[in-house]
Structure formats: structure tokens, C-alpha cells
Amino acid sequence: MQNKYKNNNMKQFPIALVISSFFLYTPIRAQFDPSKIFQQDFYKFKGDPYRSASGKPGPHYWQNQADYQVKASFDTTTLQLKGDVHIHYSNNSPDPLDELWLQLDQNNTLTNSRANRMHDPNVPADPTTGYQITQVRLKQGSDWETIPYLVDDTRMQIRLANRPVKAGDKIELDIQYTYVLQASGGGGRSGYLATKNGRIFEFSYWYPRMCVYDDYYGWNTLPFIGSGEMYLDYSHVDYSVTVPANLVVVGAGELINGQDILSQPVRNRLTQARQSDKTVPIRSAADLTRGVTQATKGEVTWHFQMQNTRDVAWAMSTAFLWDAAKINLPEGKTALAQSVYPLESTQDSLAWGRSTEMIKASIEHYSKKWFPFPYTTATSVAGPVGGMEFPGLAFNHWQAKPYIMYLLASHEIGHTWFPMIVGSDERRYPFMDEGFNTFLNVLAQEEFNDGEFAPKRDGEYAPGGGNPADEIIQVIATSGEANTLMTRPDAMDRKYVHPLAYFKSAFGLTLLRDVILGPDKFDYAFRQYIHHWAFKHPRPEDFFRSMENGAGEDLSWFWCGWYYHNWQLDQAISSVNYTDNESTKGIDITVANQQQMVMPILVEVNETNGKIHQFTVPVEVWQQGATTTFHVPTTSEVTAVTIDPQHRVPDVDRTNNVWKPKR
Known part of the structure; x- marks a missing residue:
């Protein structure tokens, strides 16, 4: 953006x-x-x-699995999130694991984090930022025990004291923690924003998560510095958040206790939206004085689940408008597209009223062309984070205008395919998610x-x-x-x-x-x-x-x-000659490759009789050297020879791409 x-x-x-x-x-x-x-x-x-x-x-490919049960609460006054994460970890590798490593990406907010010390190595520590770990317990066998651990910047190490997790074994971890939500936390991927009808809170990287152990690096423990994003195993995540009753909460995955906590009008509208190709208001501007839950005071626990996911994120606000529509998927399956945003996001030329339409269309396109959307719900959240993806959920900027709104909607939810379905390592190879996803967006935009x-x-x-x-x-x-x-x-x-x-x-x-x-x-x-x-x-x-x-x-x-490499391309016409000096016998064209990059040669030849020859010379011609000559069966005088007339390849010097006869 x-x-x-x-x-x-x-x-x-x-x-x-x-x-x-x-x-x-x-x-x-x-x-x-x-x-x-x-x-x-x-x-x-x-x-x-x-x-x-x-x-x-x-045939023997493997990957480990970490399933999570997270119970959290959030104090909207102190901005403290209090959590307890229970992890079931399966060692599917052929290796015994002598230690366990976890990601603590929220520690990127520490004043003395590695990311901050790269620019200010003498900055003092601020104990009010980052994770505060209060207890770590391990169950290896039948009994729980409190276990020592080491926190190093955005990583936690648990040393297993000569009791490795053997190949095929499972262990359980339980970690109790707190942290204070920063205005721009988790490397700028979470935070909060004040609006007329209340604050918007966005939560990501909000619980300790297992590092990936794989067949290339073993433990992947690159620190979270800011540019490199996620590399996580696939999990079943069951999470509950307890918050004041007047808040609207949305999260990655499926709300499984909606029948128990949502008001009857909201449930009715969600049922209608699941059957509607047009966007259905779930909570309109007229409803802002009313909550969406059955409870009118106290606290409410929202319970979500998500299968086969790398991560989950969530958001909440008293200010959210809420709308939704049906997503049509291959083989007659459906899912729900939904958007939440403040009233301010609908004013002037802003386009949040079309967010659900755009998400729905994007997911339908990607599902039909590439791979079916695997989740039950897709959510777009308006807030302070300008554009950040999670499986089936995106944080998008609350001030987006129509064109930018579409770019955000199609791009951030497109990340569900790369890297959430195809689980590449964003911390090492961002081109495999950002670039692949941007390419998907191009084709979707042509269709929308x-x-x-x-x-x-x-x-x-x-x-x-x-x-x-x-x-x-x-x-x-x-x-x-x-x-x-x-x-x-x-x-x-x-x-x-x-x-x-x-x-x-x-x-x-x-x-x-x-x-x-x-x-x-x-x-x-x-x-x-x-x-x-x-x-x-x-x-x-x-x-x-x-x-x-x-x-x-x-x-x-x-x-x-x-x-x-970043090699450049420069294809140049060296000479054009009539065969045997007779225009009716065709022409011989010599092209030189003047840089280290190669491409097929895209050629157009124009004759005085009006005939146009368009063809491609295979890239293999450059295996034999820096120049190549090929014949074109023209029958009249040639008026022009052009390499790449439509500018489809990145040729650095187009002044040598055109030949015309001297007059």
C-alpha cells in the first residue's frame, strides 16, 4: 500500500x-x-x-506437527493480554530432539530486541514490552514438571537434559504468559486504533509458537528482525478469548460457540449471508448502540477453531460494522466471506462497503483456477495495520479507497495460497510467497x-x-x-x-x-x-x-x-541481409546477445507487400554463442525488423532492437 x-x-x-x-x-x-x-x-x-x-x-517426506489450545483474556484498560498455551508436539522426524525451540515474535517490540539493537546497540531494556513468561511446564510421559528455559530475543529454548524427544514420540508443553499490546506490535503486524465508536484491537504473533524442525536445517531459529515473516508447521488451533461483552470479535477459523453467545438477530443474518451471493449486513450503523452477543454486561468468551493452519490471528472492537456473503467453491462447497470495519471506513470515497464482495470474488477465482479454499471463513479486518496476511484472515487499512481496497483484498487473502497452503519459508525466501501471490493477483484482477x-x-x-x-x-x-x-x-x-x-x-x-x-x-x-x-x-x-x-x-x-543473479538482457540486431541479395529469396537476420541474461527472441518482420511475420526463436540458440543467424522467407522488400515489439521481455537497450533499410 x-x-x-x-x-x-x-x-x-x-x-x-x-x-x-x-x-x-x-x-x-x-x-x-x-x-x-x-x-x-x-x-x-x-x-x-x-x-x-x-x-x-x-516417499518418506515428513514434517512435525504442533497443535495448540490457547486460552486468553484481554484488559482493554491496561492493554494486557494474558494467555495460557497448551502445545501437543509430535516428532515425526527420524531424529531425536535434544532441545525444543519456540518463536516469541512479540519480543520484536522489546526496546533492546536484536532488530532495535541493529540501529541502536546501547538502547536500555524496557521490561514492559514483549512477552512476560510466568511458567513453562513439560509433560514427557505421564507427569508434568516445571522446566527451565532460555529466552534469547525472539526465541525460546527448552533443553531436555538428556531426555530427547525420540523419533515418533509426542510431548506436551504448557506456557503461561502476558504481554502489553503495543500501538504497533509484533513487528508492526498488530496494534490498536482509536475511532469514534471505540478502539480497534488487532492481535497477531500473540502466543508462543513452535519453530519448524525440517530435513534441511533441523531447527529453523532465524530471529524475527522485521522483514522476514513466518515459517511454521501445520496445526490444529483451538483458541478462546475472553473479553468485555460489548465487543465484536472476529478470528481466523470458525466460531464454534456462535449459537451460545451471539444474539438471535445476528445469528439469523449470518444464516442469510451463508446463502447469499450478495453482501448481507450483519451489524449495520443503526446497530452500533447494541452489542452482538446475548450478554449485555460482563465478559464473553469467543471460541474459535482452525484445522491445518500455520497460524491464527484475531481482532475486536465496539466500533465494528459487520457484513458477510457466501463464497462458492468447487464441487458445490461454500464458505463465508466477512468484513468488519468502523463507520469512518464508509465515508467519503472509502470502499470498505465493497470489501466482502472483493474477498468473495478473489477466493472464488483462486479456488477455481489453482486450489480450493480449505477453510470455512475468510475475514477482512479494517484497522491500523496496512496489510498483513494470516490463514483465512487479513488486516487491511481502514482508509482504503476503491482501487487500493481491491489490491488489499485480493492480495492479502491471496496469501492463503502462498504461503499458508503452500507452506514455504518466508523468513528465507519471500519471493515464494509475496511474488507468487502477486502473480495470482494479476490474473484475478483481470477477471474481477x-x-x-x-x-x-x-x-x-x-x-x-x-x-x-x-x-x-x-x-x-x-x-x-x-x-x-x-x-x-x-x-x-x-x-x-x-x-x-x-x-x-x-x-x-x-x-x-x-x-x-x-x-x-x-x-x-x-x-x-x-x-x-x-x-x-x-x-x-x-x-x-x-x-x-x-x-x-x-x-x-x-x-x-x-x-x-540479477543479470541483464540486451538483444541487438547486428545485421539484416537479403539472401543472395535478392528480396524475393528472403532475409537472414543476425542477432547478438550483449548481456549475460538470455531469453527467446521475439521477432516481427514487416514487408512492403503488407505481410507481417511474427515468430519466436528458441532460447537454446544462445547455448552456442553470443550471436545467432536465422532465415525469414520474405518475398518482397522488408520495411522493418523488430525484436520484442510489444516489450514483453526486459531488454535494457531498445535502440538496437529495430532495423530499417537506409533510404
């Missing part, structure tokens, strides 16, 4: 302000070396029982309401209103080899995270689909990748191999040049 929609620690959605700061440059010609990009043995990992060389999970907000390629990919293939040139040229798509986000210069992880990654998939493979081959392979890795943990190599096997093409040159 625009900068006002994000704080300094948040990801930003479009990248207009970032790209506009890039300087113009003059490309420096590089000596093309085919062996650097067409590598004989690109893949160093040859496949094993856990991950197949075909890009699929192997007959392209009301399309084309997204001009709105998001090319924020200056130009062509995305031309604008990506600035990103590639200025980010350099120190900041590639394979660089973890916390190791990147911050100004390049979004141009690379969102823009370059998404445009790379567009190149694959529109230029290199074609829609049919790409869509099949990409869909196969999603289905193979749904609710599992793929790595970049798994994606690369899966796409190659699904499409039947060696794409190692593309992964090498586009993902591992």
Missing part, C-alpha cells in the same frame, strides 16, 4: 515509491558467456527419500467485475503507468548481485525487498507464462506444484524442479539468471 498504510517495519504493497527512487542508468555491455547460464549440472541436490528430484515430496481495476500489470507491476518489462530493468540494474531473489529479506538492503520479492518474482512468473512456456504448460505445472506441496514445506529447488517436470522444459537457465 501507500506509505501511510504501513509503518517502517511493515512490508509495503505497491512499490511505486521504491522504484521512483531508482536512478536512471546507462547499461554497461557485458561479455556473454553461455557456460555461466546454461550450466551442465545446475542442480546440486540430486533428490533423496524426503524430496524427489522431480520436485515432489519424496469485468476488469474494473485492470490491468494490474500497469497498476502494480508498472507503478509509473508504463510497461512492466521496461520498469523491471531499473530493479535488476540497481539491486546488484548482493540483493537477488535468493537473498533472505533481512540480509537485503531494505529498499530492494519489495521490488525484488514482489515485483521481480511476480514478473518472472509472467515471463514464464506468457513468453517462455505459454499459459497451458505454465498453468498445468504451477497447479501441480500447488497440489503436490499443499500443507507441506517446499524449498526453491522443489519449485524449480516441479515446474520443469510439469512443463517438460529445462528452465535451469532461467532460474540461474533471474533468481540466483
Whole structure:
């Protein structure tokens, strides 16, 4: 979103302000070396029982599981959340675990957190921020015992004192904790906002969560510094929040005690919404003086459950308006789309009244084209967080106008597919969620309401209103080899995270689909990748191999040049000659590759007789050297030869892409 929609620690959605700061440059010609990009043995990992060389999970693929039962309460006066998380952890790995590691991402708010000390190493500690752990108990066998632990920044370690969790064993943990909700907490991904009718509270990273133990790194304990987001196992999460009775609460997953706590009018409207393709008001402006629960005073416990999820988040307010509609899913299944937002979000040119419509349409598109939405409810929450995703739930900025509202709605709920269904490691490889999701958004935007907000390629990919293939040139040229798509986000210069992880990654998939493979081959392979890795943990190599096997093409040159490097592309017409100097015998065109990146050659030839030749020279011609010559069977004089006339590939110098005869 625009900068006002994000704080300094948040990801930003479009990248207009970032790209506009890039300087113009003059490309420096590089000596093309085919062996650097067409590598004989690109893949160093040859496949094993856990991950197949075909890009699929192997026959002995495994992942651990942590199921959570969380009971929490929140004091709206002191802003203190008090919680008790009970964790059932299953060691499905072949390894004994000598210790357990947990994520305490809320500790990013500590004044002396690692993230803050990177900029101010002498900052004093503030004990009022971050988690306050009051008790940790372990059940390993039949008895509970209080156990020592070590908190290190945003991680907790529990050492098992020569009693490892053996392969196949299960243990239980119980952790009691509190923390004070900050105005911008959890790395800017939670917080609160004052409105006319009460505060909006948004809760994320709100309970200790198990780190992932996998077959690549063992324990994944990278600290939460701010740019890298989640990497979590799949879980069943059962959570209850006890809050004052006058609040509206929404959460990821399904409210399972709605019949017990919601008023009859609210239950009736929700029933109507579950059967309606049009948005149904659940709590309108006229209802703001009334609560939505049966209780009118005291406290109410809202009980949610979510299956097969990486995480849950929730929000609450007395100020929420609430509306909902039915989501139509494949095989006749349905789910519920809902939005909550303050009255201020409906005023002037703001578009929250269309949020549910947009979420519904986006989920229906993604479900039909890629993979069915797996949850019962999808929720969009208006509040202070400008755009943050969780499984089946998104925090979006309360001041969004129509175009931005659609970008938020389609993008943040689109993260349900990447990385919530396809569970990649956001802390290391943000291009696998931000970029893949942004690519999905492009196709959804073309379809929504007959392209009301399309084309997204001009709105998001090319924020200056130009062509995305031309604008990506600035990103590639200025980010350099120190900041590639394979660089973890916390190791990147911050100004390049979004141009690379969102823009370059998404445009790379567009190149694959529109230029290199074609829609049919790409869509099949990409869909196969999603289905193979749904609710599992793929790595970049798994994606690369899966796409190659699904499409039947060696794409190692593309992964090498586009993902591992920021190599540039410059295809130049060297010469155009009539065969045997006779215009009726055709022409011979010589093209040079003047940079290290390669692409197929997209060619258009115009004749004086009106005939136009359009064709593609396969990328394999560059395996043999820096120049290639091909014949075109023209029968009259040629008026022009053009490489990439529609600007579909990121050629850094288009002045050498056109040949015309001298007059």
C-alpha cells in the first residue's frame, strides 16, 4: 500500500515509491558467456527419500506437527493480554530432539530486541514490552514438571537434559504468559486504533509458537528482525478469548460457540449471508448502540477453531460494522466471506462497503483456477495495520479507497495460497510467497467485475503507468548481485525487498507464462506444484524442479539468471541481409546477445507487400554463442525488423532492437 498504510517495519504493497527512487542508468555491455547460464549440472541436490528430484515430496517426506489450545483474556484498560498455551508436539522426524525451540515474535517490540539493537546497540531494556513468561511446564510421559528455559530475543529454548524427544514420540508443553499490546506490535503486524465508536484491537504473533524442525536445517531459529515473516508447521488451533461483552470479535477459523453467545438477530443474518451471493449486513450503523452477543454486561468468551493452519490471528472492537456473503467453491462447497470495519471506513470515497464482495470474488477465482479454499471463513479486518496476511484472515487499512481496497483484498487473502497452503519459508525466501501471490493477483484482477481495476500489470507491476518489462530493468540494474531473489529479506538492503520479492518474482512468473512456456504448460505445472506441496514445506529447488517436470522444459537457465543473479538482457540486431541479395529469396537476420541474461527472441518482420511475420526463436540458440543467424522467407522488400515489439521481455537497450533499410 501507500506509505501511510504501513509503518517502517511493515512490508509495503505497491512499490511505486521504491522504484521512483531508482536512478536512471546507462547499461554497461557485458561479455556473454553461455557456460555461466546454461550450466551442465545446475542442480546440486540430486533428490533423496524426503524430496524427489522431480520436485515432489519424496516417499518418506515428513514434517512435525504442533497443535495448540490457547486460552486468553484481554484488559482493554491496561492493554494486557494474558494467555495460557497448551502445545501437543509430535516428532515425526527420524531424529531425536535434544532441545525444543519456540518463536516469541512479540519480543520484536522489546526496546533492546536484536532488530532495535541493529540501529541502536546501547538502547536500555524496557521490561514492559514483549512477552512476560510466568511458567513453562513439560509433560514427557505421564507427569508434568516445571522446566527451565532460555529466552534469547525472539526465541525460546527448552533443553531436555538428556531426555530427547525420540523419533515418533509426542510431548506436551504448557506456557503461561502476558504481554502489553503495543500501538504497533509484533513487528508492526498488530496494534490498536482509536475511532469514534471505540478502539480497534488487532492481535497477531500473540502466543508462543513452535519453530519448524525440517530435513534441511533441523531447527529453523532465524530471529524475527522485521522483514522476514513466518515459517511454521501445520496445526490444529483451538483458541478462546475472553473479553468485555460489548465487543465484536472476529478470528481466523470458525466460531464454534456462535449459537451460545451471539444474539438471535445476528445469528439469523449470518444464516442469510451463508446463502447469499450478495453482501448481507450483519451489524449495520443503526446497530452500533447494541452489542452482538446475548450478554449485555460482563465478559464473553469467543471460541474459535482452525484445522491445518500455520497460524491464527484475531481482532475486536465496539466500533465494528459487520457484513458477510457466501463464497462458492468447487464441487458445490461454500464458505463465508466477512468484513468488519468502523463507520469512518464508509465515508467519503472509502470502499470498505465493497470489501466482502472483493474477498468473495478473489477466493472464488483462486479456488477455481489453482486450489480450493480449505477453510470455512475468510475475514477482512479494517484497522491500523496496512496489510498483513494470516490463514483465512487479513488486516487491511481502514482508509482504503476503491482501487487500493481491491489490491488489499485480493492480495492479502491471496496469501492463503502462498504461503499458508503452500507452506514455504518466508523468513528465507519471500519471493515464494509475496511474488507468487502477486502473480495470482494479476490474473484475478483481470477477471474481477469485468476488469474494473485492470490491468494490474500497469497498476502494480508498472507503478509509473508504463510497461512492466521496461520498469523491471531499473530493479535488476540497481539491486546488484548482493540483493537477488535468493537473498533472505533481512540480509537485503531494505529498499530492494519489495521490488525484488514482489515485483521481480511476480514478473518472472509472467515471463514464464506468457513468453517462455505459454499459459497451458505454465498453468498445468504451477497447479501441480500447488497440489503436490499443499500443507507441506517446499524449498526453491522443489519449485524449480516441479515446474520443469510439469512443463517438460529445462528452465535451469532461467532460474540461474533471474533468481540466483540479477543479470541483464540486451538483444541487438547486428545485421539484416537479403539472401543472395535478392528480396524475393528472403532475409537472414543476425542477432547478438550483449548481456549475460538470455531469453527467446521475439521477432516481427514487416514487408512492403503488407505481410507481417511474427515468430519466436528458441532460447537454446544462445547455448552456442553470443550471436545467432536465422532465415525469414520474405518475398518482397522488408520495411522493418523488430525484436520484442510489444516489450514483453526486459531488454535494457531498445535502440538496437529495430532495423530499417537506409533510404
